[in-house]
Amino acid sequence: MQNLVAGHLGRLRVICAAMLASLPIYAAVVLTVPFAERPALAQGGHFLWIFAAISVLNLVTVMPVYRAMLAGARRVFSVSGQPGPLLRAHATAHLVAFARLEAVAVLGLVLYFLSARIDWFAVFAAVAAVGMLVLWPARSKVTALLVAPGIGTQPIQP
Numbered sequence: 001m002q003n004l005v006a007g008h009l010g011r012l013r014v015i016c017a018a019m020l021a022s023l024p025i026y027a028a029v030v031l032t033v034p035f036a037e038r039p040a041l042a043q044g045g046h047f048l049w050i051f052a053a054i055s056v057l058n059l060v061t062v063m064p065v066y067r068a069m070l071a072g073a074r075r076v077f078s079v080s081g082q083p084g085p086l087l088r089a090h091a092t093a094h095l096v097a098f099a100r101l102e103a104v105a106v107l108g109l110v111l112y113f114l115s116a117r118i119d120w121f122a123v124f125a126a127v128a129a130v131g132m133l134v135l136w137p138a139r140s141k142v143t144a145l146l147v148a149p150g151i152g153t154q155p156i157q158p
Contacts, residue, residue: 005142008087012094012137019098020132023125026109035116047114051107055124058104059131062097069093070145083146090145094137101131 073089076082108124111117 004083004087005139005146008091009137009139009142012091015095016098016132016135016137019102020129022102023105023129023132026105026121026125030109030112030118030121033113045115047111048117048120051111051124055104055107055127058100059127062100062131065100066093066097069096074145077146086145087142090142094135097135098132101128101135104128104131 070086070089070093073086077086105125105128108121108128111124112121
């Protein structure tokens with residue numbers, strides 16, 4: 001079981017680290033793309049509120065979607081005791097959550113290109129980074145996932 005958890009965590013951490021590493025790449029793009037004095041669009045403030053509303057809606061629904069994606073696999077795991085399908089569902093749910101957080105940073109990048117406001121990009125990217133760090137795959141989280149309901153704190157051994 002430990003090898004299964006270690007392999008799962010290793011793969012998930014590599015993928016999540018790559019997604020987290022994209023944020024400094026976006027920042028490098030923002031810092032290297034020069035803009036004239038005038039922003040691309042005069043109505044950049046309107047885009048800020050639209051993108052902020054989309055981002056808030058996205059962030060508020062990340063965890064409910066994450067839990068919903070795991071619900072069916074948890075039910076199957078509680079009956080079968082096989083961790084493979086649950087770990088695959090966990091990886092998928094984690095990647096979807098990270099992609100949704102990545103979308104917040106991308107919205108900040110687009111907002112920067114529309115308005116030439118680096119501070120707005122920084123806020124969106126910081127929110128995405130904090131979300132990714134909070135959801136970082138940890139051994140304790142995966143071990144807690146593999147605890148069978150009704151058995152206490154002992155993980156199921158295949």
